[in-house]
Amino acid sequence: MSTTIAVVLPCYRQARFLPDALASLEAQTRRPDHVVVVDDGSPDNVKGAVEPFEGVELIQQENRGLSQARNRGLGRIDTDFVLFLDSDDRLRPEALEVLERALVERPEAAFAWGFNEPNDVDWNPMPWGPTWFEGEPSYEKLLERNAVGAPLGVLFRRAAIAELGGFDASLPAVEDYDMYLRLAREHPYVCVHRVIADYRHHGGNMSQDHPLMYRSHIEVLERQDPWVEGRPVLEAARRRGVRSARRHFLAPVRLERVANALERQQWVTATREAIGLMVRHPGVFTAVVRRRLGRR
Structure with a gap:
């Protein structure tokens, strides 16, 4: 039996990237059956960006946020699978083909995902250390770390998401992590x-707002109380997840404070923040020192 795929693209202030x-959808070895762009009250010309592409459905609405835009697109489709690609x-090219095959082979799975590579605004690859996933995917693994990441590389079974009512619009960020859990x-x-x-x-990535991402990440982990409390293995996994979030989101904030203080020649502040970084995030501190020494 053949399966069908939809791709939903929410767009707000990113018509220039759309x-x-x-174009990446047109280049797929397995083309999507339904493509929906949701213009979330964007002040730029989303309609003009869509017009050159045939077969793309455009939905326009007042600005309601990323989750509401994704949910609006979700409500418009009736395919077997859906991928939410940020604009x-x-x-x-092989993304949809690979992900579809994985879900067909595992009919009990709710979603399949692959890795994404970071690029700058002009698509030049950025240095990165791929966090290859090891072991069997599980709820416990996700409590420890959001190994899935952004949903651009995730193909969902549409019925599974619809059954949960879509993305939680009350979350200001990491609503995708909440969905995975x-x-x-x-x-x-x-x-x-x-x-x-x-x-x-680029400058407009929500993921660059580290305090917001951290607060939302912790809120999502706290919401797991009914399923975690009283289960030592899951409780331990969540504690590791909180520590991981601190390293990932708060270390860059402290590092930025060090850099700003040094630039302003505020030596006492820079020293205090550097000591805090070394104590609370020794791995990040060590990595920064090594990079600096490597440049000499």
Whole structure:
């Protein structure tokens, strides 16, 4: 039996990037059956960016946020699978084919995902250390760390998301992580162990707001209380997840404070922040020192 795939692209203030995302869908070895762009009250010309591409459905609404835009697109489709591609990112040509195959082979899985590579605004690859996933995917693994990352490399079983009511619009960020956890509590999921998407870094990425990302990440982990409390293995996994979030989101904030203080020649502040970075995030501190020494 053949399956069908939809791709939903929410767009707000990113019309200039949207053509690259849509072009990556046209280049797929397995073309999507339904493509929906949701203009979330964007002040730029989303309609003009969509017009050159045939067969793309455009929905326009007042600005309601990323989750509401994704949910609006979700409500418009009836395919077996759905991928939510942010309008500033792109898929590699084999992405949909690889992800679809994984879900067909594992009919019990709620979603399949692959890795994405960071790029600058002009698609030049940025240095990165691929966090290859090891072991069997599980709810416990996701409590420890959001190994899945942004949803651009994730193909969902549409019915599974619809059953949960879509993305939680009350969350200001990491609503995708919340979705992965909700699905993983009831269903297995699959990793395809290859890079299938490109993530574009630019000044407007929500992920660069580290305090917001940290607060939202901790809120999502706290919401797991009914499923975690009283289960020592899961409680320990969540504690590791909190520590991981601190390293990932708060270390860059402290590092930026060090850099700003040094630039302003505020030596006492810079020393205090550097000591805090060394004590609270020794791995980050060591990595920065090594990079600095390596340049000499």
